[in-house]
Amino acid sequence: MHSNSTQSLFATEAHNPAFFAVRKAMPTKQDPIDFCVPVNRHFPPASLLEDIREALPDIVKYYPDYAEVHQQALSILTRIPASQIIVANGSTELITLICQRAEGPMATCTPTFGQWTDLPQMQGVPIHFIQRQAGNDHVLSVADIVAFVRKYHIRTLVLSNPNNPTGAVMASQHVQQLLEQLADLSAIILDESFIDYSDVVSAANLVEVARNLIVVKSLGKSLGWHGLRLGYAVTHEQRAIELRKQLPCWNINGLAAFVLQRVADMRSELNASFEKTRRDRQAFVESLATIDRLRVFPSQTNFVFAELDPGVSGRALRDALLEQHGCFIRECSNKRGSSQRYLRLAVNLPAENEILVNALQMLLAKWPT
Incomplete structure (x- = not known):
């Protein structure tokens, strides 16, 4: 399930690779959808x-x-x-x-x-x-x-x-x-x-x-x-x-x-972007909560924290999402007090969030128990 390019990308335990490194390593010219770095998708104008x-x-x-x-x-x-x-x-x-x-x-x-x-x-x-x-x-x-x-x-x-x-x-x-x-x-x-x-x-x-x-x-x-x-x-x-x-x-x-x-x-444009992000987050959380083998925690940020079932490898899931579905997520094994069972998923635009939800549903449904 791991390609050589993915293994080299995530070889360091210090931090996940920069988006530019992920883009360069992708087998296609299409950019991955970045669910790793939390951004504000409704700003700037x-x-x-x-x-x-x-x-x-x-x-x-x-x-x-x-x-x-x-x-x-x-x-x-x-x-x-x-x-x-x-x-x-x-x-x-x-x-x-x-x-x-x-x-x-x-x-x-x-x-x-x-x-x-x-x-x-x-x-x-x-x-x-x-x-x-x-x-x-x-x-x-x-x-x-x-x-x-x-x-x-x-x-x-x-x-x-x-x-x-x-x-x-x-x-x-x-x-x-x-x-x-x-x-x-x-x-x-x-x-x-x-x-x-x-x-x-x-x-x-x-x-x-x-x-x-x-x-x-x-x-x-x-x-x-x-x-x-x-x-x-x-x-x-x-x-x-x-x-x-x-x-x-x-x-x-x-x-x-x-x-x-x-x-x-x-100020008004920024505040409007925060409110739109909150709405996107709510819909994202509700969709993620429907996925078996994934526990979603309440969030008040532009990302969502989730816990995988004990039998699911966060690193392997991260790699499969990137290689098979073009979704780049953050697994949290290199954070003190966390493990590879925990994921941080940045809130994107609704259509992109739907792509990740569908990919997670597909992969976790067939993941070995």
């Missing part, structure tokens, strides 16, 4: 792409603006004071900076975004892991988190809300309770990279009250343009000043800076 084409000679010729200009653009888009914003070259730059400065021990909840589990260890920061459980749809209670923090004397807590890859959320009132009960920690980091696709209210408006709070966001994930490398953090004004000092000048490239200036005034 064609006019923004045309603006980029026209401005490209100047974008690559001149230096981008300084950070203050980017902070102001994000302030217009998010209605967050510019003084509380730190703009970065993707959320990973922020995660690296936070981990370099973190007071240990740290804790995060697994499975989650790999940078939160791997970077602290690379920086020599002790870290503990709170395991999410499938039995309660990977949702963690405030009481469980607080008890864990106290037991292991945690000083820095990281919580992704909504969580990647499980799609689970902590309700806004529970986030506030957590902040109140852990006000003595050195830092609480909330990674809200996928919050725009949820009905959860951002905690960014709490940073002046919860002075140990850092909210990490990814505009690239909201726009569905991961290649832009455009992230930002929101925190108390004094901490924001300190973090900005650690970042280099021009850490935002010219293309990201140009797009940021354009989307600053596109």
Whole structure:
């Protein structure tokens, strides 16, 4: 069931291959349908792409603006004071900076975004892991988190809300309770990279009250343009000043800076795209739930987390979907706290989602028991 090209593509355990590598390895010239990388299929408008084409000679010729200009653009888009914003070259730059400065021990909840589990260890920061459980749809209670923090004397807590890859959320009132009960920690980091696709209210408006709070966001994930490398953090004004000092000048490239200036005034278009994605997700979840040998978890993101029956190999299923049906999915064996029985399926347009649902039904129906 495995071709040589597929084996070489997935030879590394560090991360799934980039879409460009998958495209290059495909036996046909037709692009695979990407269910691996979560994108926003309802953004950008064609006019923004045309603006980029026209401005490209100047974008690559001149230096981008300084950070203050980017902070102001994000302030217009998010209605967050510019003084509380730190703009970065993707959320990973922020995660690296936070981990370099973190007071240990740290804790995060697994499975989650790999940078939160791997970077602290690379920086020599002790870290503990709170395991999410499938039995309660990977949702963690405030009481469980607080008890864990106290037991292991945690000083820095990281919580992704909504969580990647499980799609689970902590309700806004529970986030506030957590902040109140852990006000003595050195830092609480909330990674809200996928919050725009949820009905959860951002905690960014709490940073002046919860002075140990850092909210990490990814505009690239909201726009569905991961290649832009455009992230930002929101925190108390004094901490924001300190973090900005650690970042280099021009850490935002010219293309990201140009797009940021354009989307600053596109709040209504962005919100409409999030609402369309939510509708697509609901229909996708309902269709996936009809497939035997596949358990689908509730999601408030632009992807869906699913669990295969014990007898089904996630890696073999991933390869079969790519080779036989041209669908590229994410199996989660390389995430701490997960295994190859778990899949993350990005929400695409309805017609594409239907192709994946039909392919899964066909393959799992004849899968050996």
